[in-house]
Amino acid sequence: MKTGFFVFLLLFCKIVIAQSVSGVVRDAETEQRMLVVNVYIPELGKGVVTNGDGEYEIANMPKGTFKIQFSFIGYETLIQTVKIENEEVFLDVSLWPSVVETHEIVISAAYQTSQDENPVKVEQLSVDEINRSGASTLMEALSNIAGVEQVSTGVGIGKPVIRGLSYNRVLVYSMGVRIENQQWGDEHGLGMNEMGIERVEIIKGPSSLLYGSEAMGGVMHLISEKPANTGTLVGEYNVKLFSNTLGASSNLGVKGTGKTFRFSIRAGHQSHADYQTGTKERVTNSRFNESSIKSSVGMTKKWISSTFSHNYINSNVGIPEEIGKQTTSRKQEFPHQTISSHLFSSQNTLFLGNAKLKSNFGYMTNNRKEFEEPEFPDKLGQAELYMQSKTFNYDLKWYFPPSERAEYIVGLQGHDQWTGNAGAEVLVPDAFISELGAVGMAKYNLKKLTLQLGARYDVRKIDTEEMGVPLEAGYMPALKLDFGSLNGSFGGSFHLNKKLLFRFNAASGYRAPNLAELASNGVHSGTSRYEIGNANLKNEQNYEVDVSSHFHSKHATADVAVFYNTISNYIFIGPTDSLIESNQVYTYVQENAVLYGGEATLDIHPHPLDWLHLEVSYSMVIGDRSDGSSLPLIPANKVRTTVKTELKDWKFLEQPYVHVNVVSAFAQNRVSEFETATGGYNLVNAGMGAKINLGKQQVDLSFSVSNVLNTAYYDHLSRLKYDGIYNIGRNFVLGLRVPINPLVPHKRVNG
Structure with missing residues (x-):
């Protein structure tokens, strides 16, 4: 009897x-x-x-294989793989001191793993680096990455450019969901900010295998901030002040995690007056303000991990056209736009033994109103353009049980989108767009060689409604169009030794024409031009080869990457000699194209001066049409040089730093027939900061200056240069972060 009882007790335990x-x-x-x-x-x-x-424990783990990340300032980030069965796993690790920065687990890749196992390098920019940059907007900060630029309309409107591709050729993700905010428009900005994110990951090159249409140029993925550590409730307050725009940005957040459930909530606001150029003139109506709130709830149990998130952003953005009345008013003048977006996402992982099912669902609404000065007083407050979109996204992936050498994934991904108009004028028709893609991927680990490959097929259907009156200006006939594309990727990484790594990747991508390119027929109030679409446009299809190398030692890192990208049926808009309603007519045309170039970065920490960092990067891209002329919107080549010191703790100061940065842009004389050449320029930027202990409270304080010499310059991708308007001049930025939790001392104890 007792024996049976103890056997039962052991089994139960x-x-x-x-x-x-x-x-x-x-x-x-x-x-x-x-x-x-x-x-x-x-x-x-x-x-x-x-x-x-020095002990840790992560409890209530589901079964499966997971990547665990160990990180501490001044040490190499360590990534280990553990397999959880029905018992506790013990894993002791050792971290090596390092003055060279290391990256975290890559979230944006098909397999969440270390940087070294990816066939292409995924750039990572942390929110701390964003805050230290002194940039006025997230897009401005991201343009400091080699190979990444922005098409700007003043300070408040910026669109990402990756290796010379932009607009609907670059896909933006947030909270695991693709962002659909009418990126085809010139003055339609990124639509996202840095509030509540941990970092931004950027994939350069075709990513249609994983992300589908519009990822042919690359992907920009905003990674949400990490949850609070288990058993804690923490918060923080952030504020930044900007001298040039007399601007202020602030946000307050709280988050907590229990054994099973977690939550976070953050709200913020920013406001900027007209920016000032290097000639000390303010650019009329470049002012903007934005309010946002972001929240999430989640849980992790032995069989599931789930997070539901919501992000609301409301922006009021001026569309600058001239240097006129000099004022610091924040009240919008004409023309301007208001944009409100709601993004809901549900990210779930179901653990089924060693297999797992990932399901991400998203719903986004985007309402954009553009206002121009009305001809009659009774029209005041009525939007010239009022464009609405509602998008439902879904992404299902089945991860087969991994073996020692191989991992396999199959999945379905797609979205359904409705777009409509409620303004006085119509630029694109009401429409319904549906896309579905099926994908299969594999990863093989062969000692020093890691291979990844996959294939995907997508179909897209576009149905537009008839708009206007036949034979009259602005008429848009109904369209029913089908597009499809087969794409794939093959690449790998090879570790020659512990210090040297080579990567290679061959991938294809595609983009179906967007509504503006297919069916627009009207005056775009933001650009004052008459745009006519082309219903006969074909898919854009590209094929790119990337080769790169990475060297890593105790005191230096170096990366070199080159690419060659061919594009069939490249779509671009250009002016004609025709006029409609006194507006110049622009139409969409196609031609084959090629882009090629690369990036190189070097980070040196000369021994024994480990506190000194010298970072140099170079980026270049050339884009040509098949007739030998240049593609539009190709950024100028740039060299970025940074000298940074990371000093020892001193009294109440921890991790103090000082940096000086010089950006040298070459002249861009390779321009399309609709562009003008742009001269080169040099900008000097600087900054400093530290963590400051004020009794039991610690705060992060930073101070930076961009364009120290107040240089008057045109960036080649600035849309305002055609109006003779320079980019932003000198800007002092003061930043403060106040953690709302007890200060944790920075110590180590003997083992």
């Missing part, structure tokens, strides 16, 4: 034992135990910090 991973983190050189090391599993949104004995 084995069943109820919580699946967990635990261990000790040590310094690899001294073998001392390290406290306050961040231990995080991105796939589960679960994290802890090591305690006073």
